[in-house]
Amino acid sequence: MKINFSKKIIKKINSKKVVISVIGLGYVGLPLCLALSKAKFKVFGIDNNAERIQLLKNKISYISTIKNSQIRNLDYKKFIPTNDFKEILNSDIIIICVPTPIDSRKKPNMKYVKNVVKQIDKYVKKFQTIIFECTSYPGTTEEYFLPIFKKKKFNVGKNIFLGYSPEREDPGNENYSILKNNLSKVVSGYSKNCRNIVKAIYEQVSNEVYSCNDIKTAEFTKLLENIYRSVNIGLINELHTVCKKMDINIFDAIKAAKTKPFGFNSFYPGPGVGGHCIPVDPYFLTYKAKQLGVNTKFIKLAGKINDNRPNEISKEILKYVKKHKLKKNILIMGITYKKNSDDLRESPILKVYNFLNKKIKNKILVCDPMLSNFTKKNLKNIKFVSLKELNSKKFFKRFDLCFIGSNHDTFNYKKITKNFKIIFDSRDSFDKLENKIKII
């Protein structure tokens, strides 16, 4: 009689008896560990960053959207942070959440994935399930993992299982998160058996799981979601440029358009795109499409428009400073790529800072309460001011203008309007429009 091992594994999942290794404990992997631990699984959190592992062992969070208390509440008999990849041997399910950036030529940089593949190759054994969660071009999961199984003469879908589930974590999103159990997940597998295991595991931490027919479709789905955002943001940024010439407030226009109950989804202009997803993911498809002889013109154009925003903004601020012969300092409020986040990756506001700092030396200061002291120490070339310093009226006198880069909730917008003569706002942060507020 042929044994269906996938059914046995699913039974083990449903009775919480599988051991899970999550590799890569960043914005995606750490919340996933927390969610799986909360769901009563034994979890090895594996990361090659020794400092991060030590912080977790000391029950300290290094991600601002995860509180220390959430880490302290973990059952450390069941959550084991480690940099020892040998724990893969003691795991039934291995989930991979390492970075997938692009290089300076906007080509996929797969070095982190390759490193993990090496470790999997060393320790993988029969009856394990490997799930890839990283964003990449369609075909990546099979391209990187099938050769390992082939070499070891494993039979995929029978005695080894492979799947892909794109990540949707949006750090700082107060409504949807894997930790709230309401982040719908897309799952896929190399075969039906593989897919059923992947589905069973994510059903433990998500209220809605959608199965794709194959891995490539699930990989493409993630790119589709982010390319959709990128091109719409590119479009609204272009429309914003047109609106300014026409003396139209685009934010009012969007408010009005939103009253249509169908056929319109709102996107907002801003200083450009940042983080590990929108400025990066579209190029994974562009790369693969090029190999297949397709030029993704639309995707590249949106990327170009979004990439150019920090430049446009910087030039507009500089022009104003020169025209009015301003001599005092400029304050950038919020330098992370989005509201209420500590994520600086690909931040367009950092690009505005670098541009202005080159042109107006030693006069650009930054206030960002979301950044930890540790991060600030590493940004040696930036002069930071604290929120506390902004409490003194005297302090404001040192500035000619401020630029709202990221509209964190911790900023006191009333105070900002009261104390700055000119405010350049890239985020529609103020309720009331006054002459001093310039939408940029």
Ligand SMILES: NC(=O)c1ccc[n+]([C@@H]2O[C@H](COP(=O)([O-])OP(=O)(O)OC[C@H]3O[C@@H](n4cnc5c(N)ncnc54)[C@H](O)[C@@H]3O)[C@@H](O)[C@H]2O)c1
């Ligand atoms: N950040 C997001 O909001 C987000 C959202 C959706 C999808 N994703 C995707 O999820 C994946 C992970 O992104 P992230 O934002 O969590 O990255 P991150 O940089 O926050 O974290 C990655 C972690 O992996 C660790 N790491 C790197 N190489 C490793 C290796 N060889 N072995 C073990 N650990 C290693 C790093 O030390 C780091 O702790 C990426 O593919 C990304 O595109 C990210």
